[in-house]
Amino acid sequence: MQPFHVKLSLFTTACLMVGSMFAAPIANAAERTIAELVDAVNGTPDAASREAGKKVKLRNHTKGFCTSGYFAPNPKLHDSLNIPFFNQNPIKVTARFSLGGTNPKLSDKTPGRFMSLKIDGDKENLNFVTTNVPIFFASNLDDFFTFQTKVKQGAEGKQWLIDNKPDAKAFFNYLTQQPPSPSFANSRYFGVNSFLFTDKQNNSIAGKWIFEPVAGTAALSASELANLGDDFLKAELLQRINTQPAQWDLYIQLAEQGDEINNPTVLWPENRQRILVGKVVIDGKRDSDPQVQQCDKSIFNPLLLPKGIAASDDPILNARTAAYVESFIRRQ
Structure with missing residues (x-):
């Protein structure tokens, strides 16, 4: 149980981080407030459902767990980029692996995998x-709100999105071609939003994060899925790292002239140049640390950036922190 004074400190910090953002609309999307976006994700469109959601500490990515490891930067990274943060080695890592949505009983047989x-x-x-x-x-907050609202309506809402929202249709098409992986360790992970990285000449270059699994990707066949229960991913990963770490090589995929930087619905070509940043190693050796054990009670803030990395103008990226903090406060 987290001590009251720690909870209060977290709450106060969260409030200061966001300030008046909860009541005010986000720039470039005046029709939606942060509170409305969180309601859309949670499926709490009115006061009664919102209060009910607070009582059960409703959140996105409800089904998940925390573990730990370290990050080993590529010693040659400084030949390309000027990011002093990566001059230390190793750097401790707290990880949360999860499924999407607010259902704590969502089946692991679904294709979505998330790593924070x-x-x-x-x-x-x-x-x-x-x-x-x-x-x-x-690509914008209004479409985000519409997507989250429609998917809560089931098959009819999903079909409406397919018929009326090309970005949502492309997303669903990708999902239908993505078989579930047998392990979190066998999944590639993508940062769909762009960031600006400082090179050795102190110029800004745009790029996206990509995590490539050292163990390689894998997919479950229909027969393998049939023999599995709905809760295999957590046990599999924790058992795996008892004998050998789960590892990913972290790359920055660089944009080229003409690539859309501020639109996360656009997939850049695979042949874009990549820079190896380093390796994520998940070994569970710090799992007894309070920071790891309490990671479900915190937020993962993608705009908490070291010197040499800055946010792009992507409206989805720039709304994330305020939305995460709003959700965090509702769970207290």
């Missing part, structure tokens, strides 16, 4: 929020 990371250095921090689907379903 806190990489905590000596003086700076870097957080990641990633998914195994490289494209997002909305």
